[in-house]
Amino acid sequence: MNRTIKNVTTLLIGLLALTVLGACGGGQQKKDGTASGETTLKFQIWDTNQKAGMEKMAEAFTKENPKIKVEVEVTPWDQYWTKLQAAATGGNMADIFWMHPDQVYTFEEGGAMLDLTDKIKDSAIDMSKFPEYITSGYNIGDKQYAIPKDFSTIGLWYNKDLFDAAGVSYPDDTWTWDTWMDAAKKLTNKEKGIYGMLAPANGQNFWYNLVWQNGSDLISKDGKKTMLGDPKTVEALKYGVSFIEKGYSPTTADFANTTADQYFESGKAAMVTSGSWMANEYLSIDGLHADVAPMPKGTQRGSVSSGMGYAIAANTKHEDEAWKFLQFLAGDEANKIQSKSGAAISALEGTQQPWVDSLPDINAKVFVDAADYGYSSMSTPSRAAWVETEQEYANQIFSLSIDVEKGCQEMAQKAQSEIDDYFAQ
Structure with missing residues (x-):
C-alpha cells in the first residue's frame, strides 16, 4: 500500500471511529470534558x-x-x-x-x-x-x-461565658486601651489555664490595628518611607507586647503549638481580635458563646479594612x-x-445588610461599621520587598527576645533599605 492510500485509509478509519464514539456518547466532547458548546x-x-x-x-x-x-x-x-x-x-x-x-x-x-x-x-x-x-x-x-x-474588618471577639464567670461587663464602643488591659487582667485565670487576651505576632489580626489606633501607620502615603520606627508605632507595639509581659496572653512559643483561634475556640481565652471572616467558624463551635464588639479606642479608632x-x-x-x-x-x-x-x-x-441579617446571634454590624475607620495602607507596591523583614522582627519583638524600641528601629532601618532598593530598580 502506498503512503497516500495508507494515509487516506487511516483518516477514514479515524473518522469512522469518531462517528461511532459520537453515536455511543450522545455528542462530541471537548478537551475539558464538557459537551460540545459548553x-x-x-x-x-x-x-x-x-x-x-x-x-x-x-x-x-x-x-x-x-x-x-x-x-x-x-x-x-x-x-x-x-x-x-x-x-x-x-x-x-x-x-x-x-x-x-x-x-x-x-x-x-x-x-x-x-x-x-x-x-x-x-x-x-x-x-x-x-x-x-x-x-x-x-x-x-x-x-x-x-x-x-468583599471587604473584611477586625473586631474584638469575646467569650460571654468567661466574662460572666469573671463578673466583667461585655466590651462595647466605650472601651479604651485602659479598659481593655484592665479587663484582660480580671479575665486571666492561671489556675484554670485561661488567658484574658490573645496577643500573637500577627499584624493583620492584632498589632497593625494598634498602630493605627495610636495615630501612626506602617508606611507613608507615597509608599516610600517606612513608619515602623515611628515613636507612635513603638508605643503601640509596647502596648501589644505588654499583654504577654503581664501574663494575660500566651507567649509566642505557646502560639507555635496552639494557634490563637484554637485557644479561643477551646474556651481558653476570653478575648481575641479577629476578622469578620471568622464569624461562621466561631459560631459553629459547640459550647462557644461568642460575640463581637468594636475595636477599643487608643488615641483614635483603627481597624484593618481590606x-x-x-x-x-x-x-x-x-x-x-x-x-x-x-x-x-x-x-x-x-x-x-x-x-x-x-x-x-x-x-x-x-448589599451588606443580608450579611448582618445572616448572623443574628452576634453584633455583626460592628464589622460593617469598622470600614468607616479602616486602614489598608500596608498594601503598597513595595510591600513584597519588606514584608518578610517586618514579620521577622515582629516575631522577635513579641517573643521578648529583643527590646521593642530596638526591634522597631532595626526593623525600620532594614525595611527602608529594601524600600529604597525597590524604587531604585
Missing part, C-alpha cells in the same frame, strides 16, 4: 468557609447561562499563593481566582492577570459603587486588574466566558447571595 470555568479560592457561598453564586450564574459551568476549587491559604504562582509559570492558572491586595503587584509584574480596564468601560459595571480603597488597591498604572469582591478581588488569568482559554462570569460576580444578585450566605461582607454598595 464551557467549564475553574474558579480558585482559599477559604473553605466560603466555598458554599461561592458555589451558590456559580449555580445562579449557570442558571442564567446554561452552557457555562463553574467549578469552585479550594486551596488553603498557606498553599494558595505558591500554587497560583506555579500555575502562572506553567500557563495553567484557573480561569478566575481570588486576588489579595498584598499579592496583586507580584502577579501584575508577572503578567498573570488580565487587564480589565477596557472591558469595565464597555460594561454596565459602576466601579464607584465599590469602596475606593478596594478598587484602587487593584489598580496599577491606571489599569484595573480585579473587581472588588478587600479581596476577583481576577481573570491572562492566559485563560475562555476569556469571554470568564468575563461574563466576572460581570455576574460584580452584580447585585451575586453580592446579595454572598452576603446572605454569611461568607463575607459584599463590597457592592447596598
Whole structure:
C-alpha cells in the first residue's frame, strides 16, 4: 500500500471511529470534558468557609447561562499563593481566582492577570459603587486588574461565658486601651489555664490595628518611607507586647503549638481580635458563646479594612466566558447571595445588610461599621520587598527576645533599605 492510500485509509478509519464514539456518547466532547458548546470555568479560592457561598453564586450564574459551568476549587491559604504562582509559570492558572491586595503587584509584574480596564468601560459595571480603597488597591498604572469582591474588618471577639464567670461587663464602643488591659487582667485565670487576651505576632489580626489606633501607620502615603520606627508605632507595639509581659496572653512559643483561634475556640481565652471572616467558624463551635464588639479606642479608632478581588488569568482559554462570569460576580444578585450566605461582607454598595441579617446571634454590624475607620495602607507596591523583614522582627519583638524600641528601629532601618532598593530598580 502506498503512503497516500495508507494515509487516506487511516483518516477514514479515524473518522469512522469518531462517528461511532459520537453515536455511543450522545455528542462530541471537548478537551475539558464538557459537551460540545459548553464551557467549564475553574474558579480558585482559599477559604473553605466560603466555598458554599461561592458555589451558590456559580449555580445562579449557570442558571442564567446554561452552557457555562463553574467549578469552585479550594486551596488553603498557606498553599494558595505558591500554587497560583506555579500555575502562572506553567500557563495553567484557573480561569478566575481570588486576588489579595498584598499579592496583586507580584502577579501584575508577572503578567498573570488580565487587564480589565477596557472591558469595565464597555460594561454596565459602576466601579464607584465599590469602596475606593478596594478598587484602587487593584489598580496599577491606571489599569484595573480585579473587581472588588468583599471587604473584611477586625473586631474584638469575646467569650460571654468567661466574662460572666469573671463578673466583667461585655466590651462595647466605650472601651479604651485602659479598659481593655484592665479587663484582660480580671479575665486571666492561671489556675484554670485561661488567658484574658490573645496577643500573637500577627499584624493583620492584632498589632497593625494598634498602630493605627495610636495615630501612626506602617508606611507613608507615597509608599516610600517606612513608619515602623515611628515613636507612635513603638508605643503601640509596647502596648501589644505588654499583654504577654503581664501574663494575660500566651507567649509566642505557646502560639507555635496552639494557634490563637484554637485557644479561643477551646474556651481558653476570653478575648481575641479577629476578622469578620471568622464569624461562621466561631459560631459553629459547640459550647462557644461568642460575640463581637468594636475595636477599643487608643488615641483614635483603627481597624484593618481590606478587600479581596476577583481576577481573570491572562492566559485563560475562555476569556469571554470568564468575563461574563466576572460581570455576574460584580452584580447585585451575586453580592446579595454572598452576603446572605454569611461568607463575607459584599463590597457592592447596598448589599451588606443580608450579611448582618445572616448572623443574628452576634453584633455583626460592628464589622460593617469598622470600614468607616479602616486602614489598608500596608498594601503598597513595595510591600513584597519588606514584608518578610517586618514579620521577622515582629516575631522577635513579641517573643521578648529583643527590646521593642530596638526591634522597631532595626526593623525600620532594614525595611527602608529594601524600600529604597525597590524604587531604585
